[in-house]
Amino acid sequence: MRVYLVDHALGVFAFDEENKLISHSVRDLKNVEAVADDLIRMEKGELTDSHKKVLEEIKSKFGENVGVVVETDKLASAISKLGLNVVVEPRHKGAEYFRENVVDLALKLGLVKSPEEYYSLIHEVSMATTRKKIREAAEKRDLLAAQGIRAIDDLDKTINLFAARLR
Numbered sequence: 001m002r003v004y005l006v007d008h009a010l011g012v013f014a015f016d017e018e019n020k021l022i023s024h025s026v027r028d029l030k031n032v033e034a035v036a037d038d039l040i041r042m043e044k045g046e047l048t049d050s051h052k053k054v055l056e057e058i059k060s061k062f063g064e065n066v067g068v069v070v071e072t073d074k075l076a077s078a079i080s081k082l083g084l085n086v087v088v089e090p091r092h093k094g095a096e097y098f099r100e101n102v103v104d105l106a107l108k109l110g111l112v113k114s115p116e117e118y119y120s121l122i123h124e125v126s127m128a129t130t131r132k133k134i135r136e137a138a139e140k141r142d143l144l145a146a147q148g149i150r151a152i153d154d155l156d157k158t159i160n161l162f163a164a165r166l167r
Contacts, residue, residue: 001016001017001062001066001067002016002017002066002067002068002069002087003015003016003022003058003062003066003067003068003069003094004016004017004069004092004093004094004095005051005054005055005068005069005070005075005079005094006071006094006095006098007042007051007071007075008098008102009027009035009039009121009122009125009126010026010027010029010102010106010111011024011025011026011027011050012024012025012048012050012051012053012054013054013094013098013105014054014057014058014094015094015097015098019093019094019097021105022058022061023054023057023058023061024054024109025049025050025051025053025054026050026109026111027048027050029111029121032121032124032125032128033128033132035125035128036125036128036129036131036132037132038050039125039129040129040132040133040136042075043074044074045072045074045075045077045078046078047075047078047079047082051075051078051079055068055079055082055084058084059082059084064083064084064085065085066084066085067085067086067087068084068085068086068087069086069087069088069089069092069094070086070087070088070089070092071088071089071090071091071092071095072088072090073088076088102118103115103118106118
């Protein structure tokens, strides 16, 4: 049996071969910053609590021999550490089905009350994720500048030391 795993801002969803939702874990959608943190962790190839919950449920229902289909190599690497068989298929059929029906699924599961609320939520999460990524990039750039200044200070001290020894 193959299980198709889909990551989304709403949570992690698992579909069977007939596109039937067999497991899901919804994120705390009231905490947009936490959702943004999860999305960034996912991009880095780390498993979130939602992933772990869905994967444990899949493992208990179907055993360790189930094939878990994901879209990225990073996610596959993290899941394989849990002892599951992982296959990487970009744009797999579970992901395609989910993307075509995400608003309907969100409404059906009671995650949002209207399509407008869904799009507003996705906008908020996207903005929070972008802010965090920009902040992270700026911090890296600031760190590089500070390291450059320290290196110049070290060079200045070394030059002064050599100049003093030459006198």
